[in-house]
Amino acid sequence: MGTVTTTSAPGTASTSARALARDxxxxxxxxxxxxxxxxxxxxxxxxxxxxxxxxxASSAVYRYFASRDDLLTALLVACFDEHGEAVEAAADAVDPADLSGRWSAVAHAFRGWALEHPWDYALLYGSPVPGYEAPAQTVGPATRVTRVLMGLLVDAAAAGVPLARPDEPAPGPAFHAAMTGLRGFAGADLPDDVVLAGLAAWSGLVGGVTLELFGHLDNAVGDREAWFDALTRRLDPFSPSRAG
Known part of the structure; x- marks a missing residue:
């Protein structure tokens, strides 16, 4: 048999090379x-x-990103996506019925990525950049971690898992009205106590990791792993002890 030789159409190789170079x-x-x-x-x-x-040359960079804000947007999307992937993978590795286990995995993955990428975390969860307004294309990546937590809340509500202690007062009608957008984001009419428990856990997680990364635990907390394990358990909205 003879040797079969294939050739690219004119311009295909050069177009591919340009695409690779641009990437x-x-x-x-x-x-x-x-x-x-x-x-x-x-x-x-x-x-x-x-x-x-x-x-x-600076002018050449603008052929890839039209402005500094476009470059910031690309950084936000990349970092949010990385963070989201890490948290999603951690949650997916746990039995779906184990809500506390999934919460712990989410919390530890959230912190683990932050510790490995402190400056990226600061971009995502630190002070807003003056004069910059994040465009709509950042919303999907920015909500990946939040969607994982919302998925836990939806599963808890579906399973009838109580997320409030019997002696805790109901959030009230003002809270219910304020959470309209969040319930829409969840895609489910979650009870107010479920929403509040999720927000409290989320606030505590972001606050704890932010305190650690920004140096506010220095000279106060020694064993950070023991501290975070205890914090994660205390924040766990799905713990059976909450209904005790």
Whole structure:
């Protein structure tokens, strides 16, 4: 048999090469901008410094990202997606019926990613960047972690798991009215005590991790793993002890 030789259509190889080169430079620009988060912070992110770092003129960087805000948006999307993937994978690895186990996995994955990426975490959960308004394309990635927690709440409500102690007062009509958007986000008409328990757990988790990463536990908390394990158990809205 003779040798079969295939050839690309004219222009295909060069088009593919350009796409690969563009993808490589896009990744390099994002990596450089992400590195800046740890040195100057997002508010001082400099396209000129990024261009210098990757060996391009500033005008060339703008062919990939039309503005500094576009670059910030790309960083937000990338970091939110990474964080969301880590939390989703942790939750999916636990028996769906084990709500407390899923909560613990979510909490530890949330913190684990934050400890590995402190400056990225600061971009996501720290002070807003002056003058920057996140566009709609960030909403999906930004809510990935929240959706995991909402999924736990929906499952708890469906299973009739009590999330409030008998002596706890009902949240009240003002709270119910204020949570309209959150119930819509959950895609279910969750009871107020379920919503409140979820918000309390979420607030405690973000607050605890933020305190740790921003240095507010220094000289106060020694064994951070023991501290976080205890915090996670205390915040657990699905613990049977809550109904005691």
């Amino acid at each position: 490589h430079l896009t990744r390099a620009i994002l990596a450089s901008a992400r590195a800046q988060l740890g040195t100057v912070g997002p508010a001082a992110l400099s396209v000129r410094a990024v261009a210098r770092d990757v060996g391009l």
